[in-house]
Each structure stands twice: as C-alpha cells, then as structure tokens.
Amino acid sequence: MPESVTVERSKNKDFGDYATNVALQLAKPAGKPPREVAGLVAPRLAETAGISKVDIAGPGFLNITLDAASAGELARVVVEAGESYGRSDSFKGLKINLEFVSANPTGPIHIGGVRWAAVGDSLARILKAAGADVSTEYYINDAGVQIDKFGSSLMAAANGRPVPEDGYVGAYINDIAAEIVAAEPGIVDRPEAEQKQVFTETGLRLMVAEIQRSMEEFGTHFDVWFSEKSLHDSGAVEKAIERLRAQGHVYDDNGAIWLRTTDFGDDKDRVLIKGDGETTYFASDAAYYLDKRDRGNEVCVYMLGADHHGYVGRLKAIVACAGDDPEHNIEVLIGQFVKMLRDGEEIRMSKRAGNIITIDDVVEWIGVDAARYSLARSSTDSTITLDVNLLTSAKNENPVYYVQYAHTRMCGVKRKADERGIVRGEFKPELLADEYESALLSMIGEFPRIVAKAAELREPHHVARYLEELAGVFHRFYDNCRIMPMGDEPAGDLTYARMWLAEAAQTVVANGLNLLGVSAPERM
Template sequence: MTPADLAAKVYDTATRVLNDKGLDVAALPAPDKVVVERPRNPEHGDYATNLALQTAKKVGMNPRELAELLADALAEDPGIEVCEIAGPGFINIRLAAAAQGELVNTILAAGSSYGTSDFYADQRVNLEFVSANPTGPIHLGGTRWAAVGDVLGRVLQASGAEVTREYYFNDHGTQIDRFARSLVAAAKSEPTPEDGYGGDYIREIAEQVKAAHPEVMEQSPEQMQETFRAEGVELMFAHIKRTLHEFGTDFDVFFHENSLFESGAVDKAIQTLKDNGNLYQADGAWWLKSTDFGDDKDRVVIKSDGNAAYIAGDIAYVADKMDRGHNLCIYMLGADHHGYIARLKAAAAALGYDANQVEVMIGQMVNLVAGGEVKKMSKRAGTVITLDDLVEAIGVDAARYALVRSSVDSSLDIDMDLWTSQSSDNPVFYVQYGHARLCSIQRKADELGVSAANPDVSLLTHEREGDLIRTLGEYPAVIKAAAELREPHRIARYAEELAGTFHRFYDSCQILPKQDEAAAPIHTARLALAQATRQVLANALGLLGVTAPEKM
C-alpha cells in the first residue's frame, strides 16, 4: 500500500463518516489534497494524517472528536493494524504487515512502469534547454541544463506529459559574424580579433574548413567570411550535438532562429501586435506594451533604424511554440537571464496567449573544483570549462548525477576529488553500488536455487523491512513532486535515501539462506523485497540518465 493508496482510503473513510453523521462532505479537501506522510518518529506509526485538523472547524466539531471517529472507522479496515490519536487531532496509522508488504508485489508486477502516472496527461510541453550559441563548446552552465533539462523531460514524460525537447539554434546575429572573423583570423595565423573567440577549437575548425575548401584562402574577403561562417557553424554545431549525445542528452527539435526571419514569422508576429494595439511608435521605434502585462518596462521591438531588436525573434518564437500545439512552454535559461521571465510572459500575453503557459527557469553558475581550488580555464576552449572537460574529469554518470542532485536555484561546486572517489561519500557511487549489490544478491539466489515467486509478504515485519517498504512506497509521490515543482533533483536525493535504507536492511536482515540451510518462506519474502528495491533503484537511475551497473 503506497501513501497515495492510504490517502485514498482515508478520504473514502472520512466521506462515509461525515455522511453517516449528517455532516457536510464538501468540507473535506479534494482527494488529491489529503495529506498522508511518514512521521519523523517511527514509534508514532507508519503514517500520519492531519485530515481531522483540516476538516473539524468546517463541520463544527472538536478536532480530536472528529479524529476519534475517523480513527475508529479506519481501524475496521483489515489492512490497518492500529490507529491512534496524537496531539490536537493527528491520526497515527500502523499498517498490517500483509497490506504493507503487498507493495512488493505491486512493484514487481509494474516493473519499469512503477512510479509513472497520468498526472500530466493533458500537457503538451515544449522544453527548451541548453540552446548554447554555436560559437564554441558547451560551457559548464549549459552543461548543467543538458543534465537537468534532460532529466526534467524524463520526469514529465513519466508523469504522462507529451514532451518536445528543443534546442534553439541561435544562427542570427552578430555573435556568428564574430565567430566567422575568428576563424578567418586563425586560418591566416593572425591574432584573434578583439571581440572574437579564442582557443584550440577555433584553430581546429579553421583547419577543417580549409581542408574541405582548399580554395577558400583565395576567395574575396566577403566570400571567405561567408565560407568560414557557414562551414564553421556546421562543424561547431556538429560537435555540440555529438557531445550532447555522448552525454546522454538528445533533442527532438533543433530550431533555427534564422528561420523565424526567413519564413516571415517575425513580420507576422509584429503585425499581430500592431493589429491588437500592443505595439506603439515612439522616438522612431516600435515598442511592445510589455508593462501592461507585468514587465518592468516597455521593450523596443523594431529599432529606429528599421532593424528588428533581439526580442522580435523571441516574440515570434513564443507564437511558433504555441501554434505547434504546446500548452506549456518551459524555457531553461542561464543566471544572467532573469529579465527574460517577465519579458517572455508579456510577449505571450500580448499575442493573446495565456502567460501562465510560459515558464522560465533560471539556473545558477557551476564551478569545477580540484584540490580545493576552482579550475579557471579550459585548454581547448581557451576561456571556460566545458562539458567535454567535465566528462573527461569525472565521467558521464558522475557528471550528470552531480549536476542534477542540487536545486538549480543555487550555485554549484563540483569537487573532482569527491566525484571520482569510490566511497560512500560519493553519491553516485553509493547509489550505483546499492544496485550492483542487489544484482549480486540475485546472482547468489540463482546459484542457491532460491526463488522470489509467491512471497508471503506478511512475514516482512522487521523494522528495517518496514522502513524499506515505506521508502519504496514514496517513489511515485517523489516523481509527481519533481514534475509538478520542476525539481528533478528530488529523484537523485530519493535514490540516495533508498540506497541508504537498503544498505541498513541488508546489514540487519539475512536475505538468503546460508550454504547449509534450506530456503525458508522468509528468504523468499526478503528476496522479493530485494528485487523490488533493485527495480525502483533502476527506475530512478533511468530517470536520471545514469547507468545501473550489475557489477562494480
């Protein structure tokens, strides 16, 4: 029985009690708002609910009196062993072993689908992340989004949403010209332009362009610039795609910013704003009335020289996402993009869409630490630490896990010494070791001929067994919270909690018979519990995009 199952049971029981007493059933919270949680002190029971406290005043009763009515009714359920009243009206619930242990069978039957739901079945989500300019390798900030964005996409899908992972390819603007000039300078063995890009990768790309186009150095300056621009961007973006794929992050759509201008989408969006009165002229420019929609100032959309401001593309892009049928657009942006939150919502509202369908997540900075000191520069990129540097330093699994396990609201230091260590201090090692140990138990069971078929789960009465079962039961709620709150780090933290609970169970309970012992029903039950734990750990690691090793 999961906490959600118990919450539904509490709600149904409360509905019956209120009806029997002629009290207003409408006073109850919605079924999905009934709180059932594990008490901090295990001696208080397996679970506790505050439903009597939530409801009593609305129906004109003393909370403890209502709690007694609910507790008596709940105690009649064969799956509940004891219900006790605590404090002003909390109800502490202890489940019968068989009812609690039935979760093991539920998990084994569900397999990889355990924890999934249809919570977001009505959501078509456009999830845009990374979107680094194709002028250099992905830096650590973009790498954080490569991990977090991918995991959030997996979590939303596990909650029933239809998710489009999208990379906004910024190929319209001055930074591409600076990139091309940098390549030309490198090809000519000239110094990097003052506003250009440096690093080994610029020289490598310049050499690749020259090899593919031997005539390029004889072209006119304009032709040469265009050749290096077009070919250089393609080569840089191919590197970005390859690096992301090797990192376990793939996209459904690579959207070219330039297409918004070439297709007329920008002109169309601007005309829509003119027609609906949300664009006005002042000082020779066209301005968006963004303050009417919560922004701190109006924004120039068409500059006085007639050229589109950067926000013009953003406005057209919002419209494009919505018109493709997405009803939730999540932007995952860097720490220097706080101003975009109100700006993008205002753009959506001004176009006639629901601003609440636009969400902007801001990720804080990431540092790579070695020997207690922050690493300052990548040899290859020349200026910043990159995704490639991080993977080379600690590996894909550790990199993804390290980037995901903390809230994006806080800056992050990744300690290379910690994340490369093979110890319980290393979170990803600790979790993966838990899975490998569970696989080892299964191999040993196969050798001994011990099966987990038809377990008598009512035998799982040990304190550590109960702790493990209740932790397994929390997994669906963790996924739901991670999706609803856009906090995929909850999955990593849960995996660590589950691994720790399992290790304590392993230390206290003999799972398999000794060599000279015959298998007993308790061994069957504990092996089933171990299999369920392995399944949930594998499910959690799968959501994180981290491997679940069978041996370590």
C-alpha cells in the first residue's frame, strides 16, 4: 500500500464530490494497468456507507459521489466544531519565529510596513491554525547612524534650526521635539552633547511607543519587541563572531573581520568589523539570527520590503555559516510596493510625515478592516493599488464589504428565525440535495484545505480569495433557496436543514475573517 492516499474535493460537481488517484498509485506494485486496478477498487468503494456511486475517469482516477445525507452531514460537523473548524495539526511541533514590519524607529510606519502588518499578523494566525508554535517579533533598529540622525533632527527642530541635510523631516519631528521640550524644561539651554543624548534616547522611546500604539490599533500583535542595541550591550555580537569563527568561516584581512559568505552562494564576502573597529549591520544580523535559534526557533521567517532583495542571499549565507540548513531554518519573504488612489489620482503625501503615507493615514482613509483585508488578499509578489473610494463604498465590487455583507446575511437567518419564534429543529441532512445547497456544502468543505495551503505556502491571500468565492456561492444559495417559510406556514424539516447550512456557512466566514484579523459583523 502507498504511504499516503490523496483524496481531493472535486472542483466540478459533475465529477462527483471527491477524486482520488489511489488506483494509479497501486498500479505499479500490482503489476496491472491503472484503469484495471480502478475497476477492482471502484465496486468496493461503492459498497461503503454514504457513497452513492464511484466512476472511473481518465487513466484511472476514481470520482466519488456521496449520497445527500452524507454530503449534508458536513453542515452539522461545521456547526458543532465552531471556531475550531478549519484548524489542524499539520505543523504541530514546529516552532516558527515570524519577524515582520521592523521599520526603523525614526518615523511612523509607512504604507509598505502597513502591508506587512496585515500580511504578517494574518500569516501568524494561519500558521497557528495549522498547529505551529508561532512567535511574532518586531526588530527595533535602535543602533547605528540612523538613530544619531534622528536625534540630531529632533534637536535641530527644538532649537529652531533647519534639520540636517541628511536628517528626518515632517510634522512628526516637530511634534516629538515639542513633547520632549515640554517634559524637559530648559533642555535647549544645556550643552549640545547633553541635548543630543536626551533628544536621541527620549525621541527613540517616544517613537517606539508610537509604533506600538499604531500596531495595537491595527490589530497586529507582537510577542517580542527585540532591540538591536541589546545585541551590542550584551556582547552577543562579539560572541556570534567567535561562534562563526569556530565554524571556520571568519577571517581577518586588512584590519577588518570578514565572514566568508561566498562559500554559500553570496556574491561577495561580508565585513563584520570594519578596519576602524566599527561593527556593521551585517554583524548584528548574524548575531540576531543566532539569538533566534538559541531561543529554540526551528524556522526563522523574515518578511522584508521590495528594496531588500539583496538581503536574501546574505541571510541564507549566515544560516549556512552557522551550520544550519538555509533551505529549512530560514525563509525570506519579499513584499512589493503599495499605491493608494483617491478620485483616480495617486496619493503620495502624508500631512504628518511629509513624503510618505503612514499607517494612521491608511486607517483614517479606509478603516482597519478594509486595510487589513485589502492588503492581505493579494500575493505579496505583486504590487497592489488600494482605491480609497472603492474600499469605503457599500458595493459588491468592494471585496471586504462583499464578504462581510455575506456574513450579515448569514446571521440574518437566525435573527429572522428568532423574530418568528422558529427554533432550529432536528437536522435531516438528506434534504440538502438542491444544486445550490450542494455547491455551498462543497465550498464549506474546502475551508480546511485552504487554511492548510495558505500555511504551507505562507500566503494568506488564499484565505481571502476563498472567502470571496464562498460569499458568492452563499448569495446564490440565499437567492434561490427559501429558508424561512412563507407567511404563516409552519417551519418544516427543510427549513431546519437550511438553517443548519446557513449557520455552517456563517461559521466558516467568521473563522476565515478572524484568520485575517478582520471583524465579522452581524449587522451592517
């Protein structure tokens, strides 16, 4: 017998409810043609309770059709499973560290970071639903030259001087500077070195707090806020270099310390410590990866912006130099750019940040639900455009509205039943035999596979696209299959069966929206 047998739901109802290639798998060990093996297996399968017929197709595929009672029983399974429907143990025992957003703490989160906030948080939820032990992490780049420039920019703003040419600009710089001056009276009268330290340290703390607030309001949770500075303060960077040296991949040349990453596919070796003794960002990256692994994470997932393609090879080289498997212990996902339109024109500027669109802008313009859903519904490989006018409209063309409206319709079934005093009675699944009922049952049954696929491929958009398809199937069912009885007619077995089916659909949509961090409203 094969180690595993593949059974999949048929996309076309004409080909039954399920299809399997087991006959093709058995053909070689049996020494018979696949169709001949299928001819032996089909009658045995057809004798199984709940199966109405088994057809042989193509080179030996078996198409299995369930009887109405067996197919309809899925509605009971879903309703009784509730929030757990769609979850699995596929990744049980796998500890994954998921790092995303990690924007420099020198300004508000920009639109690219907002995309990762939506996708990263959704991916964490999906991986957990597949059984993985997931820790989410934000890497705070609080060491290096950009932090120095940030402090200088704040100090200049507080003293009424122009921001340095390579500094940071925007209303937020003036806001933070003013907040520091209010909290530290007389700060601008102190020596510049002392001013610089206060503006840098306090400004960094305020900016990180601002980022944390934005993430919380966006529904994005991080288990760990990791400080780059802590790697240097704890001596972790030096220890990491020595560990890599012990692995045989660190060497000294021209007064600098290098990591021989070209041994593992990088285009050039990377400097860890410069000739003047300055530590590079790459050394921090190496120490950070080792720290993640030391914390017991088996797979480290990095979610980086479109301008970070060059980091992929060097990060994988760090993994290889550390003696790990770059094809297993690390995954690097790259997200493409996001544009926003209003009235057909691209929005390029933020009132607060100047030359970038911030997370607060996005939330103000379209709301958290629309932002999260629309940012997570497309593959991160593709550039996307968010249309403010569309995403704030109550139109079927607005994808988040379309799915949420379907959920309110599903909830409305129970609401109408309650208003008429109809209590869901005994469930007779064999009554769900109409083509629209069968189509809805088939879509509902796909949900666990979709969640598992999204987790395996690290692609939350599969869940969103599935929900849109499910919403369409439900709307057709709702429009063609009367659920509540007409007038004063009493509720019958078919009413109850369809109430079970509507609740099953509602359960799946609510579970799917939850995986995307989007609300499932009962009324709109």
